[in-house]
Amino acid sequence: MNGNRFAVALFGILVAIVIGFLAYQFIAPLTVSVFLYYSTRRYHQSLKRFHLPANVRAVIVMSSLAVPLILLVSYATVLLIIEARQFIKDYALVDVASENLEWFGGINEIPEFTVQGLYDAYQSGDLAPFIDFATQHAEFLTTLVSGFFLNMFIVVIVTYYLLVDGDRVRAWLHDFGEDAIVREYLDAVDEELEAVLFGNLLNVLAISLIAIGSFSVYNTFVPAAAEVPYPALAGALTGIASLIPVVGMKIVYIPVTLITAVPIVLGGDPANLAYVGAFFVVAVVVVDTIPDLVLRPLLSGKRTHVGLLMLAYTLGPVVLGFYGLFFAPIILVVGLTFADTALPPLLDPEKEVNRSQRATSGQQNETAEPDEGRTPEAGDEVGEPL
Numbered sequence: 001m002n003g004n005r006f007a008v009a010l011f012g013i014l015v016a017i018v019i020g021f022l023a024y025q026f027i028a029p030l031t032v033s034v035f036l037y038y039s040t041r042r043y044h045q046s047l048k049r050f051h052l053p054a055n056v057r058a059v060i061v062m063s064s065l066a067v068p069l070i071l072l073v074s075y076a077t078v079l080l081i082i083e084a085r086q087f088i089k090d091y092a093l094v095d096v097a098s099e100n101l102e103w104f105g106g107i108n109e110i111p112e113f114t115v116q117g118l119y120d121a122y123q124s125g126d127l128a129p130f131i132d133f134a135t136q137h138a139e140f141l142t143t144l145v146s147g148f149f150l151n152m153f154i155v156v157i158v159t160y161y162l163l164v165d166g167d168r169v170r171a172w173l174h175d176f177g178e179d180a181i182v183r184e185y186l187d188a189v190d191e192e193l194e195a196v197l198f199g200n201l202l203n204v205l206a207i208s209l210i211a212i213g214s215f216s217v218y219n220t221f222v223p224a225a226a227e228v229p230y231p232a233l234a235g236a237l238t239g240i241a242s243l244i245p246v247v248g249m250k251i252v253y254i255p256v257t258l259i260t261a262v263p264i265v266l267g268g269d270p271a272n273l274a275y276v277g278a279f280f281v282v283a284v285v286v287v288d289t290i291p292d293l294v295l296r297p298l299l300s301g302k303r304t305h306v307g308l309l310m311l312a313y314t315l316g317p318v319v320l321g322f323y324g325l326f327f328a329p330i331i332l333v334v335g336l337t338f339a340d341t342a343l344p345p346l347l348d349p350e351k352e353v354n355r356s357q358r359a360t361s362g363q364q365n366e367t368a369e370p371d372e373g374r375t376p377e378a379g380d381e382v383g384e385p386l
Helices: 002-025 027-050 054-090 093-100 115-124 126-134 138-177 180-220 231-240 250-269 270-299 306-320 323-349 347-370
Strands: none
Touching: 027 093, 027 180, 027 323, 054 115, 054 231, 115 306, 138 180, 180 231, 180 270, 180 323, 231 250, 250 306, 270 347, 306 323, 323 347
């Protein structure tokens, strides 16, 4: 019997090693999936009021997040291409590129970003340098694109089934945690992850609305030459960038400030730079500093310190790469919850005994309190004395 148990345990260890190795190969999409699951689980559960099946609610949740994000990225890409083309045309950068970039030679004009414009450019041969460049780097581009879609596929599938079968996963984990300490720790981690990551989703939405409102109000009080281009888009991207504390939002509003200032510096009225400076101050104070000081503590978890959470978001990408942005806060919550919930009873078992006794007596008092001191009324059943 002991030999059979050892063989089963050894087989289980080997299977766990193989699964762990495979999971490590896709650690980035799996981490993003867990992050999205806890960020959207409360939203998924709130849809129960409409009496919808779990799979339908999961599709609604993912669609309501993915579709706006895809539209936003697509819209930003199109606008970036159009604005870049106009900027290159206005400041004659095609000639500069033709002189300094060998593969760019022979291009006289950037084609219009329309079906007809691209077709005409292809017919005239203006797209030939771009096609040759893509052909020379086809292997790299193919690997990049295929890897991106593979990771996106994993994120979608794993997040969907976590939303649909999350209750089963929690029940399965509870089967391994018959000890009260383990159960309490698993429940605490689950609750804290939801509180922290759902709070981040609310923070993104709040920052987006604040940024859109601030940029739009700014545009109503300044001359046309000093207006922020596409304030709604800039505000939405600022909210998404707020996932990275300290440096995140600066990735958006500093380039927006520079884009607004460059035409003025190159050929506009220098007096309008004062308005651009005012925009930068509004972005730093109203969009960046005040919400970070007010909203983030309110939307953080119960046990996780805000400063440690900011460090996790900041240092995670530095140490682990892109997926560290999502992996570091999850590890922080798991570790801090263990130190707060499971570690004290493990170091001092008497605390666990005392806590269990208090919990048991509390339950007994709750059961007995409703009947204490109550006078029997008509219709009450009176038991026979022993």
